[in-house]
Amino acid sequence: MDSKKAFSLYEDWNLVPQVSTFNSPIYTSALENPIVRAVKAGAQIKYTVRVQYPDSTYTVLPSVLVTRLYDTQNRYRKHVEAALAYDPTLNAPFTFRRRVPGFWQATAVVVSGAKISSGNINERLTEIYDDTTTHVAAGATYTPTGLERVRYMLETDDDGSGYAVSAGPQPVDGFFGKSYDYDDQARVQMTARQKTFS
Numbered sequence: 001m002d003s004k005k006a007f008s009l010y011e012d013w014n015l016v017p018q019v020s021t022f023n024s025p026i027y028t029s030a031l032e033n034p035i036v037r038a039v040k041a042g043a044q045i046k047y048t049v050r051v052q053y054p055d056s057t058y059t060v061l062p063s064v065l066v067t068r069l070y071d072t073q074n075r076y077r078k079h080v081e082a083a084l085a086y087d088p089t090l091n092a093p094f095t096f097r098r099r100v101p102g103f104w105q106a107t108a109v110v111v112s113g114a115k116i117s118s119g120n121i122n123e124r125l126t127e128i129y130d131d132t133t134t135h136v137a138a139g140a141t142y143t144p145t146g147l148e149r150v151r152y153m154l155e156t157d158d159d160g161s162g163y164a165v166s167a168g169p170q171p172v173d174g175f176f177g178k179s180y181d182y183d184d185q186a187r188v189q190m191t192a193r194q195k196t197f198s
Contacts, residue, residue, distance in 0.1 A: 016051050017100050019194045022127045022150040030121045030154055031190050035108050043113035051101035052138045059093045103138040105191045115158070115184040121169075123178040127152060129168040135193075142193040152192035156185040163189060 018027065035045055063084055070077035084091045108116060123129060127150045130136055136153045144151065155163035169178035182188070 016049070016104065018104075019126070019149045021124060022152070022192065022194065026121060026124060026127050026152070027190070030118055031106055031108060031188060034116045034118045034188070038110065038114045038116045041114035043115070044111040045116075046109045046111055048107045048109075050105045050107075052103040053100075054102045054142075057095050057097055059095050061091055061093050063091050101194070102142050103136075103191075103193055105189065107189045108187065110186045115186055116188050117183045117185070118181045118188075120179045120181055121154075123169040126150065129153070129180075131165045131168050133165070133191075136191045139193075142195065144195055149195045150192055152190060154182070155189045155191070156182045157187040158185050160186055163187065 035047065039045060062080065066077050066080045110116060125147045128144075128148050130151050130153050133153065136151055142151070154166040154168070156166060157163045166180060166182060169180050
């Protein structure tokens, strides 16, 4: 979900857009790659994704949209702004279908074969790990501050007795370098709230 390619959100193949920095590498290292490794080791896995959209549509002015998509020196932006200045009636609001979920939850369950192990999952400035379930629960809006674009939680279950919330990245000297992992889990569930595109 790159703001410079905002209209790719409306391509049929882009079913559930994710914040790009979260989709890779955290989502891939915490869930996608571990599932691939387990399948290659002989596992059969049931994979389920649940999403929730804040609302079905949103309205935006052309003047607002062009400032979000292009920097001040962009020729197309200058052309649009000149047209809007010449004829302010062109700056009428228009409606988009909502295509970016504010909440999603992915669950991988081993049906048979090898269990799931992650390797290192490294913390990033824009993706905040949270071990409090209510902070990532489904809801109508999510308005992060600062650099935060995603808040997520990881739960694992090694024997089918129930999910335990991962401890997540552990404090170390300085911000960078914090990471976590999990080994030999029968079920892995990742829940996230992501900043809504509007």
